Amino acid sequence: MKFLPSQILYFFQNKGSQRNLAALAKFFVFLLCMVTLYSVLFHLIMLYEGKEYSWITGIYWALTVMSTLGFGDITFHTDLGLLFTIVVLLSGVVFLLIMLPFSFIQFFYAPWLEAQTRKRTPRELVKGVSGHVIITHLDPITERLVEKLKRRGYDYVIIVADAQRGMELHDQGYKIVVGEPDDPDTFLSVRVEDAALVVITNDDMMATNISFTIRGITAKVPIVAAADKEHSLDILNFPGNTQVFLFMKMLGESLAERVRGVGRLTKIVSSFDQLHIAEIPVSQTSLGGLLLTETMLRTRTGATLVGLWEKGQFEALHAKTIINKSSSLLLAGTLAQLDCFEEKFIITDLSSEDDKLVLVLGGGRVGLAASQVLDGYGVKYRVVEKSSAVVARGGVNFVAGDAANRDVLIEAGIENARAAIITTHDDAANIYLTFYCRQLRPDIQIISRATNERSVSKLHMAGADLVMSYASMGANRIMKVFKPDEGSLFIEGMNFFVQQIPGALVGKTLAESNVRQETGCSVVALRMDGELLVGPDPTLPLVKSTELILIGNADAEKLFGEMFGER
Template structure:
């Protein structure tokens, strides 16, 4: 009921609504006139038959007949009276049962529902709004971004042009404002001058329009846009103070960088200051069959095992954990410490046949970016692409055909490949290919992209060792514009993030804090002013001006945020 006054105000201020109500009133007046005439004729005909009734009785008879109730307590006895009853009944069916409901719905009920939607879907933000993020379109990247912003208590608003879509998103829990993304007035109403960021992730032309519209309204606010084509970069960067990301290319490079044996035994995944996080398959080390406590890796090298991947499942390390041949080790340390780990434990000779190629399934934008990374490191590759237009004049490294065809895969060298990277934009196809390739090559490394988060678990079940998504990578890149190095995605569902020291942990050490046991996150480093301690001593007290750098699944990260 608290929205009723605003709904009524909007309803009656609309010119179209007032016109519709006038038409509805005229139609109702026409029906009342017909009812009056029928009541008058009822009296005349009853007098003709020698009977007399009151005016109320005449109105009663007319309404019961026109509404088809026809109680039968008052009837005509002459043919003229019966013919009159038929006319009243027929016109009542048309006017009251057919025309009136449709006229009411068209001229009153539908506009009323529209007024309700418009009144509860705002068109501007409060004047005191500041530090918010304006999102100009909803897609997989911004859906993921909204979820991350909510977790971190960032204010955001989604601009939607169509009222119906805005109402649906509002009902789904999004913070929505109705407005055209290319209208300067929209951004005035969104308090863009006090916003922290504007995000545009549509196609290049729409993003360009949004960027110039925002810059017309506010010369200083930061803008993040996506770019699908190289020739759009200069245009998108022209307005100034703008961050342009080629998310598809970024994803391709990230997939390519996860190839086993890319330059050195350990694969550096994330590097920040002195902190490096790397991965290495246990089969490429001398650690298979040993448990962590017996290895004494930290004492010998300074490297900390921060996690273990086992067939797509992430596990926190325990002292008694036994390393198997299918385990992927996640290591944290300085570059010198990781180099020492390689010297002591890595098996370098015979890791791969010298000419063993990487098989890339999909030759679109992501696949091309994978190839760029492989060429940079001098690694042989084969690309399988179904569309002939993408394989023309590309040489023998590009094989035109369906990756689901065993003959095409064999021609591409699937049985000799060191790594298979699946890059198609169709998650169902990626799941199929991951399972198919796993059956053909049980020991090969399989890396896949995902579009939807719900596909990640399925891809791991199908046989993918690592899964990265366009949406998560894009959302994390945007988050890092808001707060540099705030979060990095190790792989889909596993993040490395930093948080200021919670007051409840100041003075305690890592052993007493029980962070791992209570949240599932593992502290991999502590950053203090001017320094970063990788693999911190668990017995040293934590200080107020320090930051924790942690690794954990999405659920573990949320548990840490909820608890601290």
Template sequence: MKFVVPQLMFFFQDKTTKRNVVVLSKFLAFLLSVICLYSILFHLLMAYEGQDFSWVTGVYWTLTVMSTLGFGDITFNSDLGRVFSIFVLVSGVLFLLIILPFTFIQFFYAPWLEAQEKARTPRQLPNETEGHVLITSVDPITTRLIDYLNRRQVPYAVITGSQQHAATLLDQGYRVIVGDLDRQETYRQTQTDKAALIVVTNDDLISTNICFTIRQVSEDVPIVTNAANKHSIDILEYSGNVSVYEFMTMLGVSLARRAFGVGLGTTMIGRFGDLLISELPVRYTSLEGKSLAQAGIRQATGVTAIGMMEKGKFIVANPETRISAQTILILAGTSGQLKAFDEHFTVAIQQSPDIPQVLILGGGRVGQVAAATLDQYGINFRIVEKRSNIGTGAYREKTICGDAADLDTLRSAGIEQVKSVIITTHSDDMNIYLTFYCRQLRPDMQIISRSILERSVAKLHMAGADQVMSYASLGAGIIFQLLQPNEISLFTEGLVVLQRQAGTHYAGTSIMTCGIREKTGLSIIAIRQHDHLHISPDPETMIEEEDELIFIGTPDQEKLFEELS
């Protein structure tokens, strides 16, 4: 009842609905008058035949004939009466079975369904709402961001101008507000001036319009935007954005920096103040084939080996863990410690100027950025691109025009000599296919793949990818770190970092005896004591109630930790 009453109020307040109800009422009145007329004629014709029936019987006969039920218990004996019956039957089919249903659906039922959807999708947030995040587009980045927001219990709302789209998003479990993105009233009703962040990831033209509209309502609310075109950055910044990113460019750089190359060493994937978290593909380094105890990483450089990734799976590090060629070490330390690590353990790969080191499959925007990054490091590469109009810029001489799924094309590009392949097409289906194909051709080669959707990451690892960079996770991680700067966002897949106060549960125990690692698999990589951050703390460090503990692990381990805490 509580749900029906607001629907009725919303339904009958609409001007179009009022007009529809008037039209439907007129038709029903006309239909009622026809039934009355037929009932009167029924009595006259029955009197003509010498039969006598009540007025109720006349209405009964009219309705049974018009609705084509025709029970046959009351009939005419004369031809005139039978002709009248035929006329009533035909008009009944027209009025009751054809016109009435369509009129009812068009002027009442369809508007009623629309009113239900409008009543189900709110158009404003409560006045007391604050500290929330407003999102103007649902795409891979914002979908992943919403996962982060739900995990940290940060309130949010998606704004859409389409009632149908809003209903679809509601069915998918999103919190939705209906409103035109270019109207000031929309942002007033969503408490924009009290929002913690507004995320605008529409195309550049729409984003510019949205940002100017928001600034008419609030001059201070933080706005973050993705620029699809490099030339749009200045325009978007002028329209009032606090942060404008080129996530596609950042993705291309991240992919290239993970390729085996000349002295690239460790790659930072996250940071927390002075604490840097980095990763290192072990192949071609002096660590390959050793255990962590034999490697002596911490003793030599001060860097802590948190764990390792193999085929997208995080493995907790222990002294006996063997480092294979497929291992990607996850390391934590200061910038100085990581620099010492690079000098001590990484080895520059010798390459011939005539033999490509890296093969890039896909010469679109991400592929071109990856190529430019490799070029900065002096790494020889080749690009394979199917479209002939791509690759006509700075790297035309390094571009092979052809299908990356064709063996002859790959051979001409140097698939048999390269040490790494970067797959950058804009289709997850194609990336999975090319990953598996390249793995069959070269089992010993490093394969790095781009992923559009987060759900494709596991499939790419199954297909043979050594590392996967998700466009969604990269963008969502950067945005979330703007929202909560004290959180660590890892720009890699399959790992999470969380920060929690020790409380009374762990107070009085040491890192070694607290049992967190044994019970959950999470590793303590830093501890904040008395406003001082201790990076890679000693296992004997005692935990106090006010200490902030920083862990690293997988999402499943984080869930287990939350259940046990």
């Protein structure tokens, strides 16, 4: 109730509300005049019938008849009086029972609710906010980005054009400001000049409009934009955007790079300076069934074994961990160290698969990008696509039909394919196709795209060997622009981050710190005196100026912060 006076003041100060109230007042004046007229006629007809009543009685009779209550305590007995009663009754039904409620709702109640909604939703950021991220559109990428910003304690605000939608998001816990995303006043209200980054994921035309709007206010704030079409890159770069990403194309290229036999055997999933994070199936190495302490991996190659990854689940390593043959290894090291690992531990010869093709299910932007990468590596491929127009443009490597049809898949060559890349934008269809392909070919490598985070675990359950999230990929790239010293992997839930050495660890060696045992985070590199030491010597004393480069899942990162102080 304490907000009621401010809501009333806001409502009556609004020009639209003032016009609505004026129209409603005119209608009430009209009803008053009608009741007055009926009251006068009531007296005249009653005098004609030889009866006399007070003026209050006339008003009482008119209102009871118009509202259809009709108590029957006062009635006419002549035809003239009865005819007059019918006219009053019908006009009351129309004006009092039909038009009055609708007029009240249209000119008062609906505007009042709208005013309450507008008052509840923020219209500007509070004073003093700076270094925040401004998001102009909420979609799977920016939803994931918000999660990352919240977890790291960074300020953000989402611009929402629709007040009702803004209230819904506000009630869900999002920080929002209601305003048109192409209005300069909106960006002034979110303090764009003090922001650290603006993220634009609207369509290409609106993104261009927003970019020019921002550049009309400030030239210094970095802007990250997502482009839908490749020919939009030059246009979106024109307003001075810091980064423009073709996320669909990037996702397709990343999916293709993860096919066995394409590119490196150890698949690099993220990089930080000279440090690279790579993944490789244990089945392609000689490490299956060994204890971690038996591998001597760091001593023999310099690379660090960070953990095991199996069907979307990450397992941190301990001294007694047995390396499961069905898992994938997550390694950290320089390119030279990863090359050394391949030389010493790779046992699988993939040359037998060189002549086997790769199926790409879906010929959209992601599928086309994947096929271009495969073509660049000289890998045979077939794209299965429903659209005849896309198939006609694609040529002999395209097969027309529904990928959910067994005959179409057999025609495309699934019986002898080495891998299937599932690229449709519909997660439900991807789950279905993953399970279907796994039933047809239990031994095929299946790599699937997921648009929403909630579909990742389902795709692994359906039989996918690898799932790459569109939302996570986009959010990770944006975070890399926002905080270059922090990164996330394409492997879901894993992050690497930079931490100034906590005071509790100064003077200790890595072996004495027990960081991995106590938090689940792995120290994969040190930065000392500007030099990056990848796979550092565990007996090296840690000095005060040292920066730790760590990797771990969200829970491990949180535990590290709780034990050694927030970053």
